[in-house]
Amino acid sequence: MAVTTAVTSVLAQASGPSLNSSGVVEWGVKNIIPLVLLIIGIGIIASARKGRISDNANTLTNVVLGMGVIAGAAVLYGFAGQLTNLVFGG
Numbered sequence: 001m002a003v004t005t006a007v008t009s010v011l012a013q014a015s016g017p018s019l020n021s022s023g024v025v026e027w028g029v030k031n032i033i034p035l036v037l038l039i040i041g042i043g044i045i046a047s048a049r050k051g052r053i054s055d056n057a058n059t060l061t062n063v064v065l066g067m068g069v070i071a072g073a074a075v076l077y078g079f080a081g082q083l084t085n086l087v088f089g090g
Helices: 002-013 021-049 053-078 080-088
Strands: none
Touching: 021 053, 053 080
């Protein structure tokens, strides 16, 4: 009986692998997003040298709109709990 209790307590304390999701997001914000923006910036500069200013303006507008959508999604993700409490009165 004592062995069964000891084994049960050891198995209950053992857990599977865990993922540090906040660390993954922080790493992505620090490393991936600046690289993507660098590549976009280099593409715009290279295109500007070819005299396609109109295309650059469209590309820059799309980049700014995309970043706004991503920022909006991040805000909604951050405040999702408060928004549900506000809407549903919880």
